[in-house]
Amino acid sequence: MLDDFFIRALLAGIGVSFVTGPLGCFVIWRRLSYFGDTLAHSALLGVTLAFTMEFNIALSVFVISSMLALILIQLQKRTNLPGDALLGLLAHSSLAVGLVVIGFLTFIRFDIMGLLFGDILAVSVNDLLIIWIGGALILLTLKFIWKPLFASTVNYELAEAEGLNPDRAKAIFTILMAAIIAISIKMVGLLLITGMLIIPAAMARNLSSSPQSMVILSIVGGLLSVIIGLFTSLEFNTSSGPSIITTALLLFILSLFKIKQSIKLKN
Amino acid sequence: MSSDQNILVKLNNAGFSIKDKWLVKGVSLQVEKGKIVTLIGPNGSGKSTTAKIALGIYKQIDGSVEKYTNKIGYVPQKISIDWTLPLRVSDFMLLTEELDNETIDEALSLTGVIHLKNKNLGDLSGGEFQRVLLARAISKKPDLLVLDEPVQGVDFTGEIALYELIKKISDELNCGILLISHDLHTVMSATDHVVCLNGHVCCSGSPMEVAKNNEYKALFGEQASQILSRYEHRHDHIHTDEGEIKKN
Numbered sequence: 001m002l003d004d005f006f007i008r009a010l011l012a013g014i015g016v017s018f019v020t021g022p023l024g025c026f027v028i029w030r031r032l033s034y035f036g037d038t039l040a041h042s043a044l045l046g047v048t049l050a051f052t053m054e055f056n057i058a059l060s061v062f063v064i065s066s067m068l069a070l071i072l073i074q075l076q077k078r079t080n081l082p083g084d085a086l087l088g089l090l091a092h093s094s095l096a097v098g099l100v101v102i103g104f105l106t107f108i109r110f111d112i113m114g115l116l117f118g119d120i121l122a123v124s125v126n127d128l129l130i131i132w133i134g135g136a137l138i139l140l141t142l143k144f145i146w147k148p149l150f151a152s153t154v155n156y157e158l159a160e161a162e163g164l165n166p167d168r169a170k171a172i173f174t175i176l177m178a179a180i181i182a183i184s185i186k187m188v189g190l191l192l193i194t195g196m197l198i199i200p201a202a203m204a205r206n207l208s209s210s211p212q213s214m215v216i217l218s219i220v221g222g223l224l225s226v227i228i229g230l231f232t233s234l235e236f237n238t239s240s241g242p243s244i245i246t247t248a249l250l251l252f253i254l255s256l257f258k259i260k261q262s263i264k265l266k267n
Numbered sequence: 268m269s270s271d272q273n274i275l276v277k278l279n280n281a282g283f284s285i286k287d288k289w290l291v292k293g294v295s296l297q298v299e300k301g302k303i304v305t306l307i308g309p310n311g312s313g314k315s316t317t318a319k320i321a322l323g324i325y326k327q328i329d330g331s332v333e334k335y336t337n338k339i340g341y342v343p344q345k346i347s348i349d350w351t352l353p354l355r356v357s358d359f360m361l362l363t364e365e366l367d368n369e370t371i372d373e374a375l376s377l378t379g380v381i382h383l384k385n386k387n388l389g390d391l392s393g394g395e396f397q398r399v400l401l402a403r404a405i406s407k408k409p410d411l412l413v414l415d416e417p418v419q420g421v422d423f424t425g426e427i428a429l430y431e432l433i434k435k436i437s438d439e440l441n442c443g444i445l446l447i448s449h450d451l452h453t454v455m456s457a458t459d460h461v462v463c464l465n466g467h468v469c470c471s472g473s474p475m476e477v478a479k480n481n482e483y484k485a486l487f488g489e490q491a492s493q494i495l496s497r498y499e500h501r502h503d504h505i506h507t508d509e510g511e512i513k514k515n
Contacts, residue, residue, distance in 0.1 A: 029352050151362045154348055161322035161341040161413065162363040209353050209387065 006234055008128055009120035009187070013226030013244070015131040016184045016196070019138050021219030023180050024201035025211070026173065027194075029153050034084060035072075036194040038091040040181050042068040043190040044098030047115055051108050052101075058130045058182045065178035068094060118189035118241030120233060127186055134183045138176050145169040150211065187226075189241035199248035200225060206255040221251050273299040275336050275411045275443040281320050282329035283313075290316040292329065293467045296460075298411060298443040303434070305446045305454045307477075308464035309486060314447045315344050317464065318413050321445060336411050340404030342397075344415035344447070350389040356399055357384050364407040374406035375399070377432060379425070393420035401429065405436055412436070412444045426450070430457060451487065 027036055046061030053060070068090060075086050102110055114122055142149075145168075151159035152166030159166040181193050188196045200221030201214070208214040229244030236243075275298050282292035291313025298304045298321075306314040319325045320332060322341060348354070360371045375381040378398040383391060391399065401417050414433065418426045430450075434457045437444050448454055454461060455474040462471040469482040477483050 029349065031349075031351075147363070154352065154354065154359070154362060155343070155346055157319070157322075157324050157343055158341055158346070159363065160324050161319075161343075162339050163337045164363055205351065205353065210355055210358055211353060212358075214353055 005121055005123065006230070008123045008125065009230055009240065010227065012123045012128055012131050012187050013230055013240075014223060015128070015135045016180075016187050017200075017222030017226050018219055019135040019180050020184065020196050021200060021204075021222050022139070022142055022215045023176060024197035024222070025204070025215050025218050026149065026153065027177075027197045028201045028205065032177070033194055033198050034087045034091075036177060036181070036197055038072070038087045038094075039065040039068060039178055040185075040190045040193040041091040042094035042098075043181055043185050043193075044115060045094050045101070046182070047185070047190075048098055048101045048105065051105060051110075056130075057185070058127075058134065061185055062178050062182035064094075065181055066175055069174045069178060113239065114189070115185075116189050116191045116241075117239040118185075118187050118192065118244070120187070120230060120240040122186050131183050131187075134179060138179050138183075141172060141176060145172050149173055187240060188244060189239070192241040192245050195245040195248065196222065196225075199245065199252055203248070203252040203255040206252075207258055221248065224251060273301075274333075275300060276321050276445070277333040277335075278317070278321060278330065279333070280330035281317075281332060283316050283320055283325045283327075284329070289466065291320075291464065291466060294320070294330075294462075294464070295468070296462050296471065298445050300410070300443050301437060301441045302459045303437055303444045303446055303457060304460045304462065305448055305458040306462050306464055307448065307451065307454055307487075308469070312464045313466055314464055315415055317462075318415050318445060318447060322413055336409075338407065338410040340407055340409035340412045342400045342404045342412075342414045342417045344419075346400065348388060354388045355384075356380070356386055356388060356391075359388050359399065360403050360406060362403065366406055370406055374402040377405065378402040378429065394422060394425065397421050398425070398429070401432075405440075408440055408442075410442050412442055414444060415447045416449065417446070418450075433457070 027033055042064055043061045046064035047057055049055065049064060050057040050060040072086060072090055075081070076083065079086070102112070111119065113119075148159055148164035148166050148169035151164050152169060156166055180197070181190075184193055184196065201218040203221045204214045204217035208217050225244050225248035229247040230240060232238065232247065233240045233243040277297040278294050281294050283290050294313070294317050296304060306317055308314050316325070320328055322339065323332065323334065356375070357371065360366060360374070372381060372384070375384055378401050380395055380398045380402060383395060383399065388396070388399070397418065397420050401414070404412060404414070417433070418429045421429060430453050433444065433446070436442065446458070455478065458474055460471065461474050461477040463469040463477055463480070463483050463486065465486055469486060470477055470480040472480075
């Protein structure tokens with residue numbers, strides 16, 4: 001069964017959705033969408049590194065993204081530039097450097113479109129293992145830091161005062177962000193990973209009244225986007241990433257009607 | 268009375284500065300089990316800063332803090348919650364501690380907001396939210412409660428009831444309370460120890476002692492001093508940005 005590329009892509013997408021659901025909620029709650037974008041842009045550098053050193057792609061993307069997060073924290077401490085300027089600086093320069101490096105690697109044939117927008121043909125059994133094992137590790141870690149992370153998302157000082165160690169939770173969460181980008185890059189492509197994180201979560205926000213229900217709906221939204229998106233991708237021969245994200249967008253638009261209804265009900 | 272095992276948190280000559288400007292300097296105080304210590308002082312005198320030093324929120328401090336408990340309930344003065352987060356009162360109660368349903372209900376009933384349990388936190392009024400904050404802080408039955416203006420925005424009758432509740436909690440749980448309050452009447456009636464701040468400790472002691480102190484009267488002006496006694500207004504020094512005291 002795993003011989004079929006489509007089944008592999010489907011299983012990969014389902015695995016990714018289980019992780020992007022809860023992480024995406026935190027990305028929205030903590031206002032980290034540009035941070036996610038920046039990490040994802042740097043993933044291209046990670047990919048080139050993997051090709052030149054014959055290294056595992058997911059691992060080298062993870063290493064480069066984590067390093068970028070560390071550089072960002074250092075820059076925030078040492079310069080007076082606002083956070084969004086620093087994010088833009090890092091995002092675009094790492095993307096540019098990655099593309100320049102690719103230009104030099106003439107001996108390797110790159111599918112740049114696949115890197116940027118995802119390629120369902122590219123998912124191997126190895127990638128499946130990385131997604132499911134890596135994803136399970138990410139979710140376990142998230143469960144472990146959930147309380148301090150959530151409490152400090154609501155109010156940092158409350159969490160700190162009542163002994164929850166929010167700084168540690170934040171540092172671990174940053175690593176988890178780098179990890180989800182590393183494992184989902186082949187499916188969605190590096191330009192659209194942030195979309196996979198925030199659009200299902202944004203849809204879930206429209207429909208939920210508690211943090212738990214938002215997380216669950218965000219997972220459901222991600223699953224639907226992946227499944228419908230991949231079938232469309234197969235049917236119309238479109239890139240997998242854009243098809244998944246477009247489906248997510250349609251679900252988000254549908255969720256807006258639910259809001260309208262509940263506002264009517266309130267009145 | 269003040270045997271060492273009863274101490275919950277102790278500040279030794281503690282101070283905190285941001286970019287060479289001292290917010291507060293040279294504060295020594297201790298909170299013991301079953302006692303209420305109240306910080307008073309004008310705006311910008313370092314009351315909230317002192318509370319945050321005691322809580323360990325500010326870490327780069329002058330002097331030292333000794334903390335003997337980790338069961339702490341905190342009601343901050345200002346709390347900004349981002350409403351991109353769907354959060355009901357019942358979710359908020361579980362923020363830092365796992366509690367069973369009965370404990371949550373009990374705490375919400377004590378502060379008079381049990382009817383709001385399933386409401387979205389963003390839909391509450393200022394006073395209602397303040398009651399929820401207090402309920403959350405007491406629900407985990409802490410050893411140390413730090414209450415920074417806990418009744419701001421609460422209606423007049425509610426204010427009195429909540430201060431009575433705070434006193435009762437201190438007795439029942441035998442917990443120590445570090446209270447910041449503007450209401451001098453309450454301070455004088457319910458507090459064991461008063462620390463009067465103005466960038467440094469102006470004076471401290473029992474409420475009666477503080478009320479007789481010249482610096483206290485200088486800070487709070489005629490009206491406050493008339494509550495207990497009549498003395499001349501004598502503020503014989505000013506405070507520099509460095510937190511130093513300059514004689515006039």
